[in-house]
Amino acid sequence: MGAPGSGKGTQSQRLVQRFGIPQISTGDLLRGAVARGTDYGKRAKAAMDSGQLVVDEIVLGIIRERLAERDAARGFILDGFPRNLAQAQALQKMLTGIGAALDAVVLFEVDYDEIIKRISGRRSCPQCARVFNSPASAPGDAPRCDQCADHPRLAQRPDDEESTVRRRLEVYERETRPLAQFYAAAGLLRTIDADAPVEEVTARLIGALSSVAAPAVSCSAPKT
């Protein structure tokens, strides 16, 4: 967990490579549903565009479907979920139902001025969903993905406009940040200072997880 732009997506992608388990980002899943025009997507769009939380029923439905997919059986990294107490309690029930439990909850702390700076430069690849920080150097000169074969143009998220980002930060403070206490009480919370270069944050994150997870190269499968 962490505020918008604190680096959850960037660091989750790095954990995927290291631990060989999938990243499950409710933001990515919801954007996918919007792009495909599904029923969930149609109902989620207005809340996302205005920087509000999507209703729990939709988010929980999406998470339930995703956790049932085969690649989640060995473990997963939740990115941006849960985001309020009701979601955290529903997650607990879902995990109990599949005989799993959270190993750790990592809270990323970043100064809000830095967050505004990061988000204004964020671009992502419409094909592989990798996140970059590379604003166009000139109008019409959109940066391209260097990871996909046909190098598609990177895109800016519609909810990354500054006033919407400020609303997302307010929603985070009101709805999501209080979950830190919930997970601290459960003994799961690891807080890291994520206001540092990407590599350094990864090192701190791996350090925070060292007691609970083994890398994919190890013989022992990581716990959920």
Ligand code: AP5
């Ligand atoms: P979501 O997509 O989850 O957005 P978010 O939580 O607001 O987080 P972001 O994706 O903006 O930031 P991030 O922390 O992943 O940072 P990133 O790594 O990209 O949710 C979008 C919307 O969907 C919500 O507003 C809501 O409407 C809905 N939604 C989602 N989940 C929901 C839920 N559970 N319940 C209800 N509604 C839900 O990094 C940001 C930028 O900074 C990038 O450009 C990156 O390259 C750069 N960067 C990263 N790390 C560093 C670093 N260390 N130094 C410098 N730059 C860095």
